[in-house]
Amino acid sequence: MDQLSDALHASLELVAERVGDPTALVYDRLFAEQPRMRDLFVGDHNGQARGHMLQMVLDTLTNMADGAAWPANMIRAERVNHDQIGVPFNVFATFFTVVHETFRDAAGDDWTTDMEDAWTGVLARAAAA
Numbered sequence: 001m002d003q004l005s006d007a008l009h010a011s012l013e014l015v016a017e018r019v020g021d022p023t024a025l026v027y028d029r030l031f032a033e034q035p036r037m038r039d040l041f042v043g044d045h046n047g048q049a050r051g052h053m054l055q056m057v058l059d060t061l062t063n064m065a066d067g068a069a070w071p072a073n074m075i076r077a078e079r080v081n082h083d084q085i086g087v088p089f090n091v092f093a094t095f096f097t098v099v100h101e102t103f104r105d106a107a108g109d110d111w112t113t114d115m116e117d118a119w120t121g122v123l124a125r126a127a128a129a
């Protein structure tokens, strides 16, 4: 664990304290920015796929921050899988930014510079994957 990793974990805890489960906030923001992506989730009546995907994305980013090697491979694989289900490469990457912005807004004044740096840092790693 280093500072980036600690600050990323702290940001997730802060968001949970502030808003509980952030899933609805994340997808509201995603669909506002990418309205065409809403159709892909029409079958997800109970929100299970949305929740699971968000959880996987957070696991991927926290493990990437912790220095694991698998997240880069996972992102590369999912980019191709998602292209096949109708998520273009350029739209795929926007999900990371949507999560970052949603969490920053949810945390409000409690969002620290370390947290912002941690998110910027880990998303740069994700973009390089």
Ligand code: HEM
Binding pocket: 030, 034, 037, 040, 041, 048, 049, 052, 053, 056, 057, 060, 074, 075, 078, 082, 085, 087, 091, 092, 093, 094, 095, 096
């Ligand atoms: C705007 C961007 C994205 C859209 C619209 C999107 C859409 C979806 C949809 C519709 C599914 C459900 C597929 C199905 O089971 O039929 C899914 C699953 C999944 N997505 Fe995304 N995705 C996006 C970005 C990402 C990103 C950046 C990652 C990160 C690696 C990711 C990881 C996953 C994973 C791991 C699953 C499988 C979840 C499960 O098994 O339930 N997605 N995605």
